[in-house]
Amino acid sequence: HNQLRGPLPSQIIGFPNLTSLSLDDNLINGTIPSWVFSLPALTLLSIRNNKLTGHVKEFKSTYLAEVDLSNNNLHGRFPSSIFKLVNLTSLILSSNNFSGELDMLCHAISLQILVLFNNSFNGAIPQCLGNFNIGFFVLDLGKNNFFGTIPNTFVKGNYFDTINLNGNGFEGTVPKSLVNCKNLRVLDLGCNKLFDKF
Numbered sequence: 001h002n003q004l005r006g007p008l009p010s011q012i013i014g015f016p017n018l019t020s021l022s023l024d025d026n027l028i029n030g031t032i033p034s035w036v037f038s039l040p041a042l043t044l045l046s047i048r049n050n051k052l053t054g055h056v057k058e059f060k061s062t063y064l065a066e067v068d069l070s071n072n073n074l075h076g077r078f079p080s081s082i083f084k085l086v087n088l089t090s091l092i093l094s095s096n097n098f099s100g101e102l103d104m105l106c107h108a109i110s111l112q113i114l115v116l117f118n119n120s121f122n123g124a125i126p127q128c129l130g131n132f133n134i135g136f137f138v139l140d141l142g143k144n145n146f147f148g149t150i151p152n153t154f155v156k157g158n159y160f161d162t163i164n165l166n167g168n169g170f171e172g173t174v175p176k177s178l179v180n181c182k183n184l185r186v187l188d189l190g191c192n193k194l195f196d197k198f
Contacts, residue, residue: 006029011035028052043063052072065090068090070115072096105126114136117142119143120144122145137160138160140164143168149170158181167190170193
């Protein structure tokens with residue numbers, strides 16, 4: 001929350017114990033240098049609301065739990081291997097131009113918040129989505145290029161609070177298993193190609 005501007009340094013030495021890097025709400029531009037993704041002890045990375053551009057490299061910080069890169073100008077395929085990070089609880093990438101599929105989502109065993117709103121992600125949603133019954137409570141895939149049917153696999157005992165699939169190309173019917181989402185407060189399926197009766 002300052003007026004920091006210019007690019008991040010291309011190289012940095014030290015900070016082996018740095019666990020949190022937050023540079024939100026500034027005027028930082030340029031690309032994210034590779035050292036950011038290689039800090040060995042990093043658990044929180046948040047650089048939202050800046051002017052960053054370019055691609056995101058593979059994450060090598062194995063302890064990462066929270067990542068927020070929202071509201072920048074980042075683009076390209078987002079490395080889906082991030083879903084293999086066993087501590088990942090929150091991934092927020094809204095309002096960029098990321099692309100790619102969610103084929104590795106089923107590996108995200110600790111994920112609680114996934115916000116990809118307003119990007120260019122595509123492909124089908126993995127059938128495992130509804131099987132996340134421990135902790136997963138915010139799913140926002142609105143305004144992307146996802147297609148196919150919405151998985152009818154929402155299990156009893158899940159914790160979904162918000163599901164936003166607005167503005168994609170989903171077809172078919174509304175999954176009946178949504179009735180198992182007892183904690184659901186927000187459900188937005190608008191602007192798709194669903195065909196069903198209420």
